[in-house]
Amino acid sequence: MSEIGIKDIAAKANVSTATVSYVLNGTRNVKLNTRERVLRVIQEMNYKPNNAAQSLKRKRTNTIGVIAEDVTVFNVPEIIDGINDCADRMDMHILLTNLRLDKRIGREFDRMDSYRHYADNAVSELLSKQVEGIIYIGVHPRDLTGFIDTFGKPIVYTYSYTHHDLSIQYNDEQASYDAMAYLVQKGHTRIGIISGVMDSTPSRLRFNGFYKAVTEYELPFDPQLIKIGDWEAESGYRLTLELLELEQPPTAIVAMNDVMAVGVIRAASEKGVHIPKDLSVIGFDNREFSNYLIPRITTMELPLHEMGYQAMESLALLIKGEKVEKQPMPSCKLIERESVAAPRIR
Amino acid sequence: MSEIGIKDIAAKANVSTATVSYVLNGTRNVKLNTRERVLRVIQEMNYKPNNAAQSLKRKRTNTIGVIAEDVTVFNVPEIIDGINDCADRMDMHILLTNLRLDKRIGREFDRMDSYRHYADNAVSELLSKQVEGIIYIGVHPRDLTGFIDTFGKPIVYTYSYTHHDLSIQYNDEQASYDAMAYLVQKGHTRIGIISGVMDSTPSRLRFNGFYKAVTEYELPFDPQLIKIGDWEAESGYRLTLELLELEQPPTAIVAMNDVMAVGVIRAASEKGVHIPKDLSVIGFDNREFSNYLIPRITTMELPLHEMGYQAMESLALLIKGEKVEKQPMPSCKLIERESVAAPRIR
DNA sequence: CTGTTAGCGCGTTCAC
């Protein structure tokens, strides 16, 4: 056990505890000779300064808290990884709290009161542990204004946002615009879109991008090509069937997530419509499975790592009391695979 | 900011700091009247005791460290979730360290020296933070004996093991036996197997289960049905092609992970072999994508949550100095989906 | 039984 303290080291090395501390922290010059002796004893006894005592005195913990709504949801680990990446470089440490929302309340995000206490507890605990700031990772982008109170401690949201605090989000509108541009460039003009539920922020942003592309590229605007899904594969399946039954079916479909893209593929294969020859599909999220489907789907990858990284960077600035200049939103990246081709000439 | 300390509360409530402490911890009776007054002031000022000071005095932190080799690897988040689940119930807190091995060194686990220092740093840091024990989560089951030294602090390994320490592993042999039994029960007798690389523990254990089933069910033992893959989809693809070219091809294939099962599906679809009518497939891991493939694959789910839970439970016992009685290994669970059917009668 | 005083835990840091 490490019940050895600084005075044990001091005693064994025949110096005062002050000297040991100076050696350890390089806070002051110590004669080479004694320094080496001290260092050797520390090594021998495997001494590790008690962090609790240190931060008590220093009034700094070099620690931030991360509250993850649920670490098992696909986007979260990669964001944490980005936070870690950045934190490592600036010698900051992370205290992770996992709210386990997905298991505890499922998808009912709108019933905030049913899970507010989990968040409150997490914040209390983190503040008590003297974190210097907090990063909050949502499982679905949405407005969290008024949800938690950090009592003045800096907080940065990612994959969610509030009206008052800093938040790191990716450029959803641009992503969907880019997906469209890519299809147009391949020669498509009749492009269908299957959205997520419409009261969700990403759905709306992505729809904006879609609409912007339709306008700028002067594509035929046909409301029949716009389908409102619910993020699940079944809706992708059902709505694709509807699209295929149109008098003039689309030559390409943008699905607002990979899960619904699976539905698209199922519907197409059932109807004997070949992807990508007869129908192109783009998904969103670059979920792990998108690379294993047949065909492997072309999809927009979310800049999760970068979001985590930026969140940590910004939080560090906030902690230092410096002004955080608005960084450009991280962009999604198109992962070209096998589900998109030029449309068949009819 | 929460620069407010216990004495601020004491002053405002006209009591001594001792009283405040007693109120807070319920360590002694305090007259209802004063208690309520104190509580009210605490509430008003949002006072949170400084955890550093507390643990310094109490010599207990109620905190354990979790070292994850890489949080972005598929099995890790679920294990963390299990740890969390258990830790929450016993009011323990978690300090997570992410080694980021996958990004830093990729799959070269055998070159331990290239990443030992990451682990050493993580342990040092955790010990310095006075964790009461450590859980180590590997990204691939393997022997880590001698890899790290916790200087006497309890440690539990999961998804990896050492000769000396407690480790929580799932029952791999049984899983593969069960997969076989399931196929046999469906009527299969010629069953091919595609293993992972053979110097890996899970490969060997799963092969044992396979062999045991072959023996017990008196299946024809044909070495041609045994193929050594490398965990990647391409090997599943290539080896399936080989199996299909056999004079007497198998009616079912057990792939030792879902990724190779994807290769099986690709090969089959290319050869016009219908799954599951002409060929049944079972995968391993219940990776997210296995549920989105066409056909959705039947697979063995790893008891990740339970492993995390058990690891935490055992560690808690170790910390208390109690003896940990050997628990039964968590079992995998067969997830029945669409890739298995009875063999065609020839 | 209720409340207070004061020393302690362990490193840091100022004054000597």
Next chain:
DNA sequence: GTGAACGCGCTAACAG
């Protein structure tokens, strides 16, 4: 290079 006060909350000893 050293002695000792200090940070903040806990708790033993003591008082009413």
